[in-house]
Amino acid sequence: MTNIISLDNVSFVYPDKRAILERVNLVLKKGDRAGLVGPNGSGKTTLFNIIMGLSRPSSGTIEIFGHTMHTQKDFIEVRKRMGLLFQNSNDQLFNPTVMEDVAFGPLNLGMDKRQARAVVRKTLFDLGMDGFEERITHKLSHGEKKMVAMAGILAMDPDLLILDEPTAGLDAATAERIVRILKGLDISYIVASHDLDFLFRITSRIYAMDSGRLCRARDMTQHIHTHIHPAGSYPHDHGGK
């Protein structure tokens, strides 16, 4: 299968000589759904920033969609096919209304205004957010912001999603919505999260970051366990099933 991302011995060192990533190797193929776990400060966000070309690695080779990345110009092209969901949605939503924010990416891709509006409406509808078009972004709840941020990257129809802690701080119902959305997508993604249950449900492989190294990659194995139901005794449904 085609490699979407291939990192070869990628290292990242801060100017104060603190190493965040040390000789990281990662290969993501078309259709891969990978998870990334690791303690705070272990370099998950830095790794994503390097993949998106937002940070420059100290050494190593980055290959995305079969092209070796040398300059920012190379990244500008591949970014059109990748979507990064930021940990904090406030960093992503900067337009006054949801319609304008979700349309930002499609317009940058060169869509005309009518087309962009249609894409926004469809994306919001697919995410169960129809009716949110004229809502003011800074007045949305944390969960709504996350969903709109998600709509903003899905509206660009990417081949790869990079999600940085998409369920952090979300209630069980919104997290469940994200699980359903990701399971329903037919694209590759890599997701960083501290929530192992969440990762087990949406990924087929999990990587772990430790002391700057991507130290293991294990395939999913099915096992049975018991846990406290996240909804407890509150009335809830399971997506209409």
Add this chain to the structure above:
Amino acid sequence: MWDETRESVLVHLDPRVKILSVTGLSIVTAVITDMPAVCLAFCFALCLVLVARIPLAGLIKSLSGPNLFIAMMWVFLPFTIPGTPIFQVFSFEATRQGIIFAFIITLRCNAVILFMMALMASTSPSSMVHAMNRLHVPDKVVYLFFFTYRYAFEIIKEYKRIHTAMRVRSFRPKTNLHTYRSYAYLMGMLLVGSYERGQRIHSAMICRGFNGTFVHLDNLDFCTGDFVAAAIILLTLAGLVVI
């Protein structure tokens, strides 16, 4: 911004007309000195406010702050401008010219504020940005306005969060070095936080294909109403200048 559901013709005016009108009206009002012209400007501002259907409570609230400063001016101006004495407070004489001057300043300030409220507050920030772009305002100014509007609320929230965190740790502001230092740290944190957020926002924009130019969803086209409004405002401006 006012609730745009309160239907007003001003909401539907082309934002370019509004920006140019506010600029023209504010500049002319700020420089006129004759009482009849100032009264005309103030009356026109009141008419615009009525047409804009601005809620009275919001109007009073918005005017109260600036008028507090204007009230302070009333304490000094009547007594410091030489002229015909009208009344005396202790050994200070208030003059007719001083009172007229204070009155003119009051009307001028309020007229400018009312112009802004009626015309600018009925325009969404994104429409303003679009209009500023079409009026060839420099990109940096436009983006500065746009991001200031969007993130001012976030910075205020951040300030409140940090201030609450200080209070729950028993911080009580006093006139001492500890208080000054704590507030300096608070401001420093806001500054550093805003800078870092700015970088993250820029990264997020780059990830979504931003190449330095905003593409807008709205189409701005002049219609008959815009020409009528522009004509009325031009006539008023001419009237103010002639008087």
